[in-house]
Amino acid sequence: MDNNKRYVYADNAATTKTDPEVFEAMVPWLTEAYGNPSSQHTIGREAAAAVADARERIAGILGCKPREIYFTASGSESDNWAIKGAAHANVKKGKHIISTEFEHHAVLHALESLEREGFEVTYLSPDRDGQISPADLEAAIREDTILVAIMFANNEIGSVLPVKELAEVAHARKITFFTDAVQAVGNIPVNVAELGVDMLAFSGHKIHAPKGIGVLYCKTATRCFNLIDGGGQENGRRGGTENVPYIVGLARALELAVERLSDSAAIAAKRDRLAAGISKIPYTFINGGMEHRLPGNLNMGFEFIEGESLLLWLDMYGIAASTGSACSSASLEPSHVLLSIGVPAEKAHGSLRLTISHDTTDEDIDYILEVIPVVVEKLRAMSPLYKG
Amino acid sequence: MLYSEKVMDHFTNPRNVGEIENADGVGEVGNARCGDIMKVFLKIENGIITDAKFKTFGCGAAIATSSMATEMIKGKTVEEALGLTNKAVVEALDGLPPVKLHCSVLAEEAVKTALADYYDRNGIEHNIDVNCDGCCESCARH
Known part of the structure; x- marks a missing residue:
């Protein structure tokens, strides 16, 4: 050998x-088409149109409305936003959150940060196969439970969880359901309407787009505070000039991933x-x-x-x-x-x-x-x- | 994790791997739960370490420090070998990442445990101090 x-x-x-096709789609937006989507002039408007187009295509694939798609800088940011934003927005209802022991550290450490603030978290144990049972979730729900955060697929052992059934359990008790789908999107079919989740996070670099781009799907009327305040981008929900080339790349990467399913x-x-x-x-x-x-x-x-x-x-x-x-x-x-x-x-x-x-x-x-x-x-x- | 060339050399071509039959001193430290076990075998004639071998379960740094530590004590007197420090092993390997320093501690302790065993077998009194209590934290404390 x-x-x-x-x-x-x-x-x-x-x-x-990074897929060569994704890179190719990004190149114009890294070179001559460098406009800021917030600008009123031509290249700015072109950039805004590219972002809107990408958002629409991603929403079409995930089965949601374009304005329910928010671009972030990473899966970790999306996880932090969903968990901290939903916890803080629902604090009057209660301070109890349910998650699992085997989440990604972006989720576990965001939860630990909330625990230091006085939130209480119940961590469900997976079984030997890496599954979480809806019955266990049901049993852990309390009067003051405000959020359930359970991953779609585990990053180490690849187990795919029954997210639809878990979300149903949470919704029967009117509790917000968030899923970290960083490992699932692009590898298995993901449709938020069918799943019934309120929030879902994923990341570009796991699906052959570059590092530095993520998405948070947040269903209309879901109570969730902002994580990054700024200049009114993303419908006033996430500050920071849009990463136009990466957003364009992510949309192409997701389309290719879905074709390759x-x-x-x-x-x-x-x-x-x-x-x-x-x-x-x-x-x-x-x-x-x-x-x-x-x-x-x-x-x-x-x-x-x-x-x-x-x-x-x-x-x-x-x-x-x-x-x-x-x-x-x-x-x-x-x-x-x-x-x-x-x-x-x-x-x-x-x-x-x-x-x-x-x-x-x-x-x-x-x-x-x-x-x-x-x-x-x-x-x-x-x-x-x-x-x- | 960046290892020095010396570490990679001792990891890929470890010196002194194996066991010594009828060894004069054997020392084993660490445990599987922590992810590191080192076992050192010594042949000692007239107070001189004529051969040293090891078997190690562990990471790259654990294997490299076992290899280097056994190299460093071969041909030395028992007293000289007792002076082996984890710092000297680390220096000889051109450094270790901070999270891997505990591996060098384990190497020092494996050698000392084998030397203590040699003294015990020969009824020689000693005050060799070995800190490994089979618990991960005892290394992390160093």
Whole structure:
């Protein structure tokens, strides 16, 4: 095996390659068409029209009105806006929020910030497959519950949650329902009207647009305060000059992603081939359930070895992946997601997340399956836990 | 996470991997829950460490510090080896990211635990102080 002869990017849940078509759509707005959408002159009006067009196309895909789409700078901003904005706008009704233990840190840390202000948060535990049951949500609702924030799909184990059913439970008690759909949008069909959610967040760079652009869908009449005050942009809801090229790019990226949803079965088949191939190595296991799972997500555990070492070796062979090992964080604690679904800490350290996309080829899968056993054996040979 | 070239060298080509049969001193520190376990084996003749080997479960820094620490004590007297500090291991590796310094502490403690074992086996009194209590926080405190 020849090091660095091949490069395989299997970390699409972290970020994606900007699609050349997306980049092309952006170029005019990065060069000659540099107007500010708030300006009255021609190039300003052109920019405003481009933003309006992008908003309409995105709304059409998500099944909502254009003015329910707000552009932000990231998925994290959208998460913070939805959670803090809805909490503060409903504070007279109560101070109790329901979420889950395995949300993204953008959600968990926004909730912690509210807890410091005096809000109370109940964190539901997912089951082994990474699912949250509507019955558990129902049981956690109190008189003073004002917001439910539950992710659509988990970023580490790829579990797709029953958001529609969960939103119904919240709505039966007249509670606002927000979903962080950063991992879902572009990978599975997402229609806010069918789902019935009040707010939904997603991000451009997970769907082959560049980093630095996000969206918050906020249904008309949903009570939610602003996060960023400013010059009246986004219908007075989010200050800051519109990022015209990125907004145009995001609309194109979402259209392409939706066109590619027909590739989902093929992507899932490649993912399943990876899972089956890696599972041939003794003492390995799959984290999370396989039934309701994002098509490109695989999360495997390897006993007796540690995830960061595995990543470093894979990187030397040109394979980019990620891990839930503590060694990738400063906290010395392994992934909160894996711990939340009941993976013991000692096993969570040896986890590997591979997230493939429509770009991933059969040869890429072959290569990963060729390299992983070699690297795992190398690390196990020096592990005091492995007895051969 | 940026590792120095030296760290990457010791991670990809670790020196002294393995076990020593009939070792004169063996030390194991860390635990699987924390994500790091180091086991050091020493062959000691006439007070001199003639061979040192290790087995490590852990991250890149854990493997590199195990490799470097065993390199640094080979050929040394037991007394000299007792003077090994985690700082010296870090310097020899051209530095470690701050969140990885605990790995060097673990390497120092693994060597000292093996030396304490050697003293115990030979009925030699010692006051070797090993702080690893098998809990992650004991490393983080360093």
